[in-house]
Amino acid sequence: MTKEILKCSNCDLYTLKAVCSKCGEKTLSTKPAKFSPLDKQGKFRRIYKKKYKGL
Numbered sequence: 094m095t096k097e098i099l100k101c102s103n104c105d106l107y108t109l110k111a112v113c114s115k116c117g118e119k120t121l122s123t124k125p126a127k128f129s130p131l132d133k134q135g136k137f138r139r140i141y142k143k144k145y146k147g148l
């Protein structure tokens with residue numbers, strides 16, 4: 094079983110369980126394409142650069 098992050102759309106709760114521990118609603122997997130490591134790193138780097146100019 095993979096440890097993918099699941100989300101309860103009912104109470105916006107992130108969990109690793111297939112069922113929300115809060116309301117018992119079936120959780121949905123978040124879209125992995127959104128968390129591309131390359132893109133995330135590039136984006137973070139750009140934000141970092143912007144935040145700390147001259148570093």
Ligand SMILES: [Zn+2]
Pocket residue numbers: 101102103104105106113114115116117118
């Ligand atoms: Zn819930």
